[in-house]
Amino acid sequence: MDILDYAFMQRALLAAVLVGITAPAIGIYLVQRRQALMGDGIGHVAMTGVGLGFLLSWSPVWMATLVSVLGAVFMELVRWYARTRGDIALAMLFYGGMAGGVMFINLAPGGSTTNLSSFLFGSLSTVSESDVTAICLLAAFVVLVTVGLRRQLFAVSQDEEFARVTGLPVRFLNLLTAVTAAVTVSVAMRVVGLLLVSALMVVPVAAAQQLTRSFAATFAIAVAIGVSVTIGGTVTSYYQDVPPGATIVLLTIAAFIALTALAAPLARRRARALAAAHPGGDPAECTIPASREAGDTVGA
Numbered sequence: 649m650d651i652l653d654y655a656f657m658q659r660a661l662l663a664a665v666l667v668g669i670t671a672p673a674i675g676i677y678l679v680q681r682r683q684a685l686m687g688d689g690i691g692h693v694a695m696t697g698v699g700l701g702f703l704l705s706w707s708p709v710w711m712a713t714l715v716s717v718l719g720a721v722f723m724e725l726v727r728w729y730a731r732t733r734g735d736i737a738l739a740m741l742f743y744g745g746m747a748g749g750v751m752f753i754n755l756a757p758g759g760s761t762t763n764l765s766s767f768l769f770g771s772l773s774t775v776s777e778s779d780v781t782a783i784c785l786l787a788a789f790v791v792l793v794t795v796g797l798r799r800q801l802f803a804v805s806q807d808e809e810f811a812r813v814t815g816l817p818v819r820f821l822n823l824l825t826a827v828t829a830a831v832t833v834s835v836a837m838r839v840v841g842l843l844l845v846s847a848l849m850v851v852p853v854a855a856a857q858q859l860t861r862s863f864a865a866t867f868a869i870a871v872a873i874g875v876s877v878t879i880g881g882t883v884t885s886y887y888q889d890v891p892p893g894a895t896i897v898l899l900t901i902a903a904f905i906a907l908t909a910l911a912a913p914l915a916r917r918r919a920r921a922l923a924a925a926h927p928g929g930d931p932a933e934c935t936i937p938a939s940r941e942a943g944d945t946v947g948a
Contacts, residue, residue, distance in 0.1 A: 669871055671852070673791065673867070675852065684850045687832070687850070689742050693718075695748065695749025697749075698749055707778060712833075717830045719830065767842055769893045789831055793824060832849065844896075851897075852871075855904040877900045
């Protein structure tokens with residue numbers, strides 16, 4: 649394949665695989681917590697980090713990571729202590745992040761909003777070796793957290809009060825989830841872009857949920873979808889000269905539509921099989937809720 653003859657495409661494909669793994673891996677917890685748009689908000693904040701990176705001549709990826717982590721911590725503090733007026737504080741944080749990014753990058757020597765576009769929507773040719781190193785390190789952190797602490801994170805995502813009663817450090821795990829989401833945004837911004845990264849966190853998870861209720865299976869299928877669409881979008885972008893971020897997101901939505909269409913007949917087939925196995929039917933109170941079924945899978 650001639651696509652592998654170019655060093656920049658090798659770097660882009662490696663980054664795409666890592667993004668495909670990390671975004672759904674943290675996204676499944678955000679979906680469980682009903683914080684599907686958290687990645688979008690962190691992406692706005694990360695723009696300030698990108699602008700500061702250009703202004704201070706530091707790595708935009710590492711600076712975006714620092715700023716987005718601080719923003720994620722602030723978002724969690726608002727969620728804990730400012731429930732009544734928290735939406736206003738978050739709105740100022742998000743819009744201030746966008747404005748700060750534009751301002752700082754224009755103040756940078758030789759900077760302009762043109763430099764910002766590759767971070768907003770993704771760019772294949774601009775993924776450097778230093779970016780790949782940063783992405784690999786950050787992705788390792790995300791995988792370590794999302795896989796190594798999957799039982800604890802799932803428990804907190806499902807029911808904070810129950811998790812607190814069982815002795816889990818709920819606030820620490822909530823904060824760790826927010827920080828991990830911020831790190832994921834920094835991982836994904838070179839491939840998908842800051843404005844589109846939230847879609848890659850949420851849509852593969854929603855697509856996987858069309859086929860299964862088990863947490864472990866949903867996690868595995870969502871990551872498989874994420875890797876498939878990021879590689880497919882990157883390759884398509886190279887051959888068709890189209891934006892990689894937009895291509896990846898559109899492929900993700902297409903996967904969701906396809907799996908939704910496939911899920912309907914599968915659900916009917918399962919219902920007929922269940923009816924045949926239990927002709928009398930089970931009383932409603934004996935039915936296992938989806939959330940409990942997922943929790944049992946995690947605990948297995």
